[in-house]
Amino acid sequence: MTAGASPTVTRVLAGELCTGCGLCASVSRGIEMGSAAPGYNRPVQSGPVSADEERTIAQACPGAVVAAWPRAGEVHPYWGPYRTVATGFATDPAVRFQGSSGGAITAIAIHALRSGLADRVVHVTANPADPAGNMVSVSRTPAEVLAGAGSRYVSSSPLSDIDRLLDEPGAFIFIGKPCDVSALRRLGEVDARVAAKVPLMLAFFCAGIPSRAAVGRVLAALEVAPEDLLAFRYRGNGWPGKAAAETRDGRIAEMTYEASWGGFLSHEVQFRCKICPDAVGGVADIACADAWYGGESGYPSFEEMEGRSLVVARTARGQEVLDAALVAGRLVIEPLDLAEIDLMQPSQARRKRLIRARTAAVRLLGRPTPKMMNLRVAQAARLAPMREALRNFLGTLRRALNGKLSRR
Numbered sequence: 001m002t003a004g005a006s007p008t009v010t011r012v013l014a015g016e017l018c019t020g021c022g023l024c025a026s027v028s029r030g031i032e033m034g035s036a037a038p039g040y041n042r043p044v045q046s047g048p049v050s051a052d053e054e055r056t057i058a059q060a061c062p063g064a065v066v067a068a069w070p071r072a073g074e075v076h077p078y079w080g081p082y083r084t085v086a087t088g089f090a091t092d093p094a095v096r097f098q099g100s101s102g103g104a105i106t107a108i109a110i111h112a113l114r115s116g117l118a119d120r121v122v123h124v125t126a127n128p129a130d131p132a133g134n135m136v137s138v139s140r141t142p143a144e145v146l147a148g149a150g151s152r153y154v155s156s157s158p159l160s161d162i163d164r165l166l167d168e169p170g171a172f173i174f175i176g177k178p179c180d181v182s183a184l185r186r187l188g189e190v191d192a193r194v195a196a197k198v199p200l201m202l203a204f205f206c207a208g209i210p211s212r213a214a215v216g217r218v219l220a221a222l223e224v225a226p227e228d229l230l231a232f233r234y235r236g237n238g239w240p241g242k243a244a245a246e247t248r249d250g251r252i253a254e255m256t257y258e259a260s261w262g263g264f265l266s267h268e269v270q271f272r273c274k275i276c277p278d279a280v281g282g283v284a285d286i287a288c289a290d291a292w293y294g295g296e297s298g299y300p301s302f303e304e305m306e307g308r309s310l311v312v313a314r315t316a317r318g319q320e321v322l323d324a325a326l327v328a329g330r331l332v333i334e335p336l337d338l339a340e341i342d343l344m345q346p347s348q349a350r351r352k353r354l355i356r357a358r359t360a361a362v363r364l365l366g367r368p369t370p371k372m373m374n375l376r377v378a379q380a381a382r383l384a385p386m387r388e389a390l391r392n393f394l395g396t397l398r399r400a401l402n403g404k405l406s407r408r
Contacts, residue, residue, distance in 0.1 A: 005049060006045060007054065008054065008061055009045060011368050015063075015369070016271040017063035021183050022160025022162075024043050027056045028050070032044050035155075038211040038268065039211040039212020040270050059187070062182045065371040066179075067183075067278070069375055069376065071374060075376065076338055077376035077379040078349045080280050083313045083318070085310075085337075086333035087310055087333065088102060088332050089101075089102030089308055092330070095107050097238065098150065101291065102331075104311050108321060108330070108331070109145050110142040112199075113173065114142065117171070117321065118172050120173070121138070121139045122137075124136060124176070126232065132226070138172070153215070154209070159184065166191070166198075172198060174202070177281075179278075180203075181281055181283055181284045200317060201284045201285050203286075205289035205290075205310070208279075210264075211406065218243060219245060221255065222253035222255055224247055229247060229248075231245075232246070234260070239307035239308065240257040270406050279348060280348060282314065286322060288310060290345075292344045310344060311333055353381055354392045355372070355377050355381070356378065357393040357396070358393070365400055
């Protein structure tokens with residue numbers, strides 16, 4: 001470790017625990033974000049990190065510690081804290097169509113913006129200069145929020161400029177991955193600006209972040225050269241929507257969601273995502289996901305149809321905003337039994353019950369893991385069949401020994 005380096009960042013990088021959120025780069029002048037093979041956003045320590053900066057990093061880095069779920073109230077070991085659990089969709093057809101599922105997150109964010117809860121929305125959008133890549137956008141109008149809607153299955157660093165954003169006048173709605181929201185919640189425990197400037201945090205269920213190399217393989221299968229790419233959509237414009245690459249000469253090449261995610265992207269998810277104890281946005285005010293159909297077969301159907309979102313209000317603020325959005329007619333919902341989520345999101349349930357087995361494997365080798373207090377990891381592990389847990393323990397151990405933790 002170099003002089004003045006962050007012990008937290010050094011340990012997180014060594015353990016392949018970085019999520020790429022960018023928080024460390026925002027709170028420290030000695031860190032900037034870069035790219036590391038095979039294509040993940042990673043911090044680069046270019047200068048000394050002060051003791052105060054290190055304390056903030058150690059407090060909030062989601063590769064070091066994950067924000068705890070509340071002890072009180074209704075909490076499910078897979079699906080986290082909840083007040084309302086429902087399925088629904090945005091009433092605006094454009095929002096429903098352009099969003100990745102039923103447009104619920106976009107509809108809620110637009111309502112919160114129009115209601116005056118905040119004057120802008122901080123979210124991840126496509127990068128015009130790098131169409132398959134991401135950038136952090138600050139949207140001030142509903143049209144701008146809608147233009148940035150849709151899933152982006154590649155690295156993003158939505159907290160890379162959070163210190164400056166918290167210093168600006170006004171308030172903002174934050175939309176991010178569960179790990180991003182975890183980091184922001186933990187930051188709020190030591191930085192009063194978070195509570196004052198971020199009245200609403202929205203998250204989505206996350207299946208993990210694929211490498212940029214995996215995205216390159218999708219483009220190769222579509223026979224699109226990266227230098228010819230004008231725009232790239234991972235999905236959306238329908239549910240689930242197709243991966244679509246538009247070239248500079250006007251050609252559009254498409255691939256189904258099942259082929260792009262199942263055949264390419266899901267094979268190269270960064271290791272931290274495979275041991276994520278809160279991939280469902282348990283500390284967000286509201287979390288949304290795909291309310292897939294066809295779960296009785298054990299594998300959801302990805303046939304194109306009208307979008308439907310899973311909506312989980314988790315906090316008093318989230319419930320208040322959801323209720324107001326319903327009254328305003330921004331979206332419609334119907335109640336959902338928690339057991340139905342197991343059918344809609346089987347991979348999320350499977351990952352949560354296997355976290356303990358996977359982390360046990362890397363700990364056996366003396367590698368670090370994030371602190372996971374009060375996240376129902378042990379309770380979820382008790383729901384895993386012994387054979388499934390053992391297979392994952394041995395598989396993780398083998399990949400760690402072979403240096404392939406981020407590959408299937």
